[in-house]
Amino acid sequence: MPVTTPVSDLPNLVRTLRERLGLSQEKLAASLGVSFQTVNRWERGRAKPSQLALNAIEQKLAEMGVQGSDLLYKYFKQQ
Template sequence: MLKQPEVSHLIRQLRQLTALSQEQLAATLGVAYSTVNRWENGHIKPSALALNQIRNMLKELKDSPEITLQECSQMLLEQYFPETESTVR
């Protein structure tokens, strides 16, 4: 399970990778803007369901035609979800 500082970094890196604002990421994940804001600022941790949605977003980005998105999403998956990625290969 991810620790709080890791979650904050993951959310920020995901937003930077996708060029989404907190509001846009919240809409994509089906949560409130304030929820994403609190995740990113380290006030709360995402639920298991939200983390699964984030992991799925990264997996989808891995299939992007853009090489940079593929590489960066793969790196984030390996960094933040190593146990699930090692079993997928």
Template sequence: MELGKSLKISNLIRELRQQLDLSQEKFAAKLGVSLRTVNRWENESTVPSQMALKLIEEMLRKMGEPGKRLLKEYLLKAEQREDS
């Protein structure tokens, strides 16, 4: 899973976390990272590792329709930018 530079991973992470109704702390526990790491992702200080991105993508796919919408919004737009 790769995102185009103009699409903010912070927005995807925040929206996913809120749709799952998880605090940053609980979201971090699900991914096996620290609360500080999730906070840094959402504040655009750092970006998730490839492994974390794969776990996030799995979460999105398991969510059903809301996850599909987020995947389409963030991934397909990024892929379209890469193709052009």
């Protein structure tokens, strides 16, 4: 499902997901199949996640259950 929030909010999504999972940028990158530099650029707002990466982020939020449900709703609202 497409992201329903402004691109300017994506750094917050990535950072909050990483913090809730208790992961470093390196570990989140590995779990999403991207480089540390990519996650770092996402969090700094210098790049935005590809649709494939957004799908992986959405899946991670869904797997988190209640802990990720607010982010899932905010960023990936079910129509």
